[in-house]
Amino acid sequence: MTIRRAVASDAEHLTTLIHDSSAYRGEYASIISDYRVTADYIARHRVFVAVDAVGRLLGFYALLVEPPELDLAFVADSAQGTGIGRLLIEHMIDQARQVGLTHVRVVSPPGRGVLPASGRRAGGDDRPIASEGCVGTPGTAVHHRLTRRCRPEITATR
Numbered sequence: 001m002t003i004r005r006a007v008a009s010d011a012e013h014l015t016t017l018i019h020d021s022s023a024y025r026g027e028y029a030s031i032i033s034d035y036r037v038t039a040d041y042i043a044r045h046r047v048f049v050a051v052d053a054v055g056r057l058l059g060f061y062a063l064l065v066e067p068p069e070l071d072l073a074f075v076a077d078s079a080q081g082t083g084i085g086r087l088l089i090e091h092m093i094d095q096a097r098q099v100g101l102t103h104v105r106v107v108s109p110p111g112r113g114v115l116p117a118s119g120r121r122a123g124g125d126d127r128p129i130a131s132e133g134c135v136g137t138p139g140t141a142v143h144h145r146l147t148r149r150c151r152p153e154i155t156a157t158r
Helices: 008-020 026-032 039-044 084-098
Strands: 002-005 046-051 057-064 069-075 103-107 141-145 153-157
Touching (some): 008 039, 008 046, 008 057, 046 084, 069 084, 084 103
Parallel strands (some): 069 103
Antiparallel strands (some): 103 141
């Protein structure tokens, strides 16, 4: 698995991954129904993709620098539970540090807990996860303070 900077030709593949995501089916489908990742979006933001050895898209994230926010983060349904999400979040934290950010805002999807850098619960269980004394709950914004420790410190705000 390789994480690389997204390029303009990735735009349609990223859009497809978003629309194929089981995280936004049913009552939440309208949130992403018209969403498109464009070549311009990729050029303006720090967008990185995870691909396997044959170039198949496994997941991606988009980091906004101003204001500091994890705008998008998706892992292909077929790659759920493999650690790709954790690796993408760790990569995002490194990228944020490289551009001098001290925190990154993360907003959870409706009805889902915020998933810390340690990743999802085993088996795709989406209940909120306690991490270092904090719990992300559905509908909260979480600010990841980028500390020198391996894992970020997580603080939730409304």
